[in-house]
Each structure stands twice: as C-alpha cells, then as structure tokens.
Amino acid sequence: MCELLGMSANVPTDICFSFTGLMQRGGNTGPHRDGWGIAFYEGRGCRTFHDPNPSAQSEIALLVQRYAIKSPLVISHIRRANRGRVCLENTHPFSRELWGRNWVFAHNGQLRGVKQLPLGHYRPIGTTDSEHAFCWLLDRIRHRFPKRPRQAGGLWSWVWALAIELNRLGICNFLLSDSTYLYAHCSTQLSWLTRQAPFGEARLMDAELTVDFRAETTPDDIVTVIATRPLTDNESWTVMSPGSLAIFGAGVRLAEFC
Amino acid sequence: MCELLGMSANVPTDICFSFTGLMQRGGNTGPHRDGWGIAFYEGRGCRTFHDPNPSAQSEIALLVQRYAIKSPLVISHIRRANRGRVCLENTHPFSRELWGRNWVFAHNGQLRGVKQLPLGHYRPIGTTDSEHAFCWLLDRIRHRFPKRPRQAGGLWSWVWALAIELNRLGICNFLLSDSTYLYAHCSTQLSWLTRQAPFGEARLMDAELTVDFRAETTPDDIVTVIATRPLTDNESWTVMSPGSLAIFGAGVRLAEFC
Numbered sequence: 001m002c003e004l005l006g007m008s009a010n011v012p013t014d015i016c017f018s019f020t021g022l023m024q025r026g027g028n029t030g031p032h033r034d035g036w037g038i039a040f041y042e043g044r045g046c047r048t049f050h051d052p053n054p055s056a057q058s059e060i061a062l063l064v065q066r067y068a069i070k071s072p073l074v075i076s077h078i079r080r081a082n083r084g085r086v087c088l089e090n091t092h093p094f095s096r097e098l099w100g101r102n103w104v105f106a107h108n109g110q111l112r113g114v115k116q117l118p119l120g121h122y123r124p125i126g127t128t129d130s131e132h133a134f135c136w137l138l139d140r141i142r143h144r145f146p147k148r149p150r151q152a153g154g155l156w157s158w159v160w161a162l163a164i165e166l167n168r169l170g171i172c173n174f175l176l177s178d179s180t181y182l183y184a185h186c187s188t189q190l191s192w193l194t195r196q197a198p199f200g201e202a203r204l205m206d207a208e209l210t211v212d213f214r215a216e217t218t219p220d221d222i223v224t225v226i227a228t229r230p231l232t233d234n235e236s237w238t239v240m241s242p243g244s245l246a247i248f249g250a251g252v253r254l255a256e257f258c
Numbered sequence: 259m260c261e262l263l264g265m266s267a268n269v270p271t272d273i274c275f276s277f278t279g280l281m282q283r284g285g286n287t288g289p290h291r292d293g294w295g296i297a298f299y300e301g302r303g304c305r306t307f308h309d310p311n312p313s314a315q316s317e318i319a320l321l322v323q324r325y326a327i328k329s330p331l332v333i334s335h336i337r338r339a340n341r342g343r344v345c346l347e348n349t350h351p352f353s354r355e356l357w358g359r360n361w362v363f364a365h366n367g368q369l370r371g372v373k374q375l376p377l378g379h380y381r382p383i384g385t386t387d388s389e390h391a392f393c394w395l396l397d398r399i400r401h402r403f404p405k406r407p408r409q410a411g412g413l414w415s416w417v418w419a420l421a422i423e424l425n426r427l428g429i430c431n432f433l434l435s436d437s438t439y440l441y442a443h444c445s446t447q448l449s450w451l452t453r454q455a456p457f458g459e460a461r462l463m464d465a466e467l468t469v470d471f472r473a474e475t476t477p478d479d480i481v482t483v484i485a486t487r488p489l490t491d492n493e494s495w496t497v498m499s500p501g502s503l504a505i506f507g508a509g510v511r512l513a514e515f516c
Contacts, residue, residue, distance in 0.1 A: 044383050045346025047308060063321050088303025089360075097354060100381035102347075121379065123358035125302050 002108035005076040006175040006226040008182045008248035012070035017211045021231040023061050024206035035091040036078040039104045040071035046102040050091040075175045077106035089126035094134050099148040101179050105134040109171025160245040160257040182248040184226045186240035192226040193237045202232045222251030260366035263334040264433040264484040266440045266506035270328035275469045279489040281319050282464035293349040294336040297362045298329035299437050304360040308349040333433045335364035347384035352392050357406040359437050363392040367429025418503040418515040440506040442484045444498035450484040451495045460490045480509030
C-alpha cells in the first residue's frame, strides 16, 4: 500500500501541514520507504518533485516543506514498492499532456494483469503497474474525447467507468487531475475533508504538530484535502465508499459517482 | 535571446559550477529575468525544476545549487521572454514522452509563423513559439519513426533535417534529449567544451568562482558542457557553426552534421 494526498482549493494554498503529516508515513510512522513525489499546479503549469529516497529522510521533502509552495491543486504520493524497482522513473505522480493540459496521476494498490491492457498513444517510461494504468486511462479518454469537451459531465462519468474497469484488476485508489479538476477514486480506502470558515485547530496524527487555521486563512478560503487515511485526529473526515469517484474543483466537491 | 546550458557526462556529475555561472546571467550579469528551468536525467527518469522568477534571485535556483544533484545528462535554460507571457507553463525546458522515453527541449531564438506548423499528437500547454516547435518536432519524429529505431544514425539525421526546417523560420538554437543522447543545434550561437584528464582549473566569467577539477574528478571522467556563450574565460571552447547539429553521449561528441 502507498499513501495518497491531494488538495483542491479556491486560492493558492500551501500544503505544508498535511504534507508534514504524510511525510512521516514515509519511513517513520509508516512503512512507505520507497520514494515519494508531489505535483503542484500553477495555472496550466505544474511543478513536480520526485525522490526515490524515503520521504522522512528526503532532503527534497525538507525543501518542499520549507519552501511552502502555494498552489490551488496538489497531488502527492509516498510509495511502498510492490511492482517495479525503486527508482526515479517509478516514482509517482506520473504526468502526461492531453489536449494541451498537464495530467497528473498517483495510484495506490495492485492491478493484476494491467499490463495486458493495450496502449496506443501513451507509453510507460518506468515499469510500474500504476504508470501503465495511467497511460491506458489517458488513451481511453483521448479516444472517447479527441478534443477537450465543453461540458465536463460526460468526461467525469467516462473517467468513473474507466476506474471501475481498473477496479476489476485489483485495488485502484487514485488521484488524477487535468489541472482544473481533481478526480479522487476510492477502490478500498480514501477520505476527504473540506476546511472553510469558521476555521479551527487541526492536530496531526503522525507528528507533534497542531495548526490554527484561523491564523492562516481568510474567511473566503475553501480547501479540501483528500488522503488515503485521515491525517488529523480532531476533525471529521468523510470516508469515501468503495467504487466511488469524487470530483473536486476550487476546493469544493462538484460531483460524486457511486 | 535566452541562454542554454547542457551537459553530457560518462558518470553522474553535478553541474553546480556551470549552473552558478549561468544563473548570474538571469538578472545580474545578463538580462534574462523571465524565468529559468533545468532538467536532470537519472536513468529513464528526469527531475525538472522551473521558476518564472529571475534565476539570480530564485530560491529554487539556490536549492538546486546547494543540493548538487548528480546526473549524466542535464539541460538548462534561462529565459528572456519575447513570445508568451512570463509564467510557469512558458518556462523551458519542456518535456514530453515518446517511445516510453522522456524527451526534453530548450530553445533560444524566435520563430516567425512557427504556430502555422500543423500539430498532431503533441499540443503545447503554454503559449511560446518554442513549445510549439518542440511539439512539431516530436510529431515529425514520431511520424517518421513510430517505434524507437535500433540504429540511431537515421534518427540523428532526421532531427538535423527538422532543425534546418525550423531555422528557416528564424533563430533556433536548441538542446534536445531523449534521455540517452544530447542533441545540440546551433542556429546562430552555441559553444561546447569537453573536460577530461588531465583536469585543470576553470574560472567563471560571470561570478568570482574558480574550480580545480583535479580535486573533483577521477581520471576516467569525461564531461562535455554546451552553452550559448562560453562560461569560463580560461578554457578553449569549440564554437559551433551555424546550421550544425552535434550529438553527445556519455560525455563524448558522437557525431556532427553540418
């Protein structure tokens, strides 16, 4: 199992607090020693940082925490390798271009026989099941929608249909984004939480850290955090139901398919 | 004009010395205030760092200098915007996947009417001439070679033919890599230098910095640096001839088309 972390917000927001909790699971409070990565969207651009080293001891992870990059949409992943050796090209999140947009994907679970799924346009660079699944997903989206659809609804339900197909091969919790929307698919385990006014205190489970969001936010801020397991022990997280797909935009849950 | 910097080496090598010189040109000794980026290959994987801020004042540039990432193949670019606003998605180097390889491209110059060139598979995410040219280049390579050719020679001469086509539209100095080879095309201005035993001292033009490579290397190391303009004033750089394409691998110049 790996750990996923995503964020969708209506203003550029730093994810340091949640990221600090997640990184502890990379070798300290969790067994995910096989690398980590994070993607920060900034407009149509996307910054990604990857490191095959355990996140709890990663210099790059420390940089990311210190530098406090603000972004409205973030996808992060820490890895416990099951398929594919530990190396940079096997480190999530993966990214590809479709319709002139950066698409980013991070996955946890194992997908038996996923490499039998035929690929067309996109090819894996590494050897993980996850990247193969991502390439297949984008190929199928591209095939169904050669151009970016005006209305997102049809695309959302198509992504859900594809997620269900992947579920048949095993466990397929994933976070996916096209730079506007954050798609969160729960195969077995995924939870989310929306923070908005009135803001309060949040206390990390995995580190001695509490933050008072009243001091960090404005009353208009809306920030949703999605994680494999809740990161705080004093807030009420929504546990997603297996097989469901939630779509978030600008901090708000826009739709859920289940 | 922008500034290009590339490195090809037979062992993972840090580029801090050359990078330090280049970064000075981003706002201090040079006018290239409109962002910078760098890509470090590591096996088939690739780390990229981008920043729309001037490199001379960029926190991320300082991180890259301090962190001293070692890589056998690096492409870097600092930007003076002419087409396309200053933002993350317009910051070189650009990257795309072809044949399951990471391709990276950085360009300096202006290409009149390049956006008239038809695109297929690859679409720009930003609005620069350079990214459009890169997408066109990869489309044409993919069209000619649907699969990665066993023999590189045909691919190299095809890239040269495409570079000449782009030259017709204006100025097109570029660095391109498929993770194995570094392609350096000189349209107007590009120089390179190979360092190998016996190593000596090198003195940066753009900063008060001298390094004695005898202390930094082993006798077997071979490192080639390619830059828009020579970065040191006490070594003999090879100035490339306009219209030529040089291909480097493992620190060595493997071929030159002119």
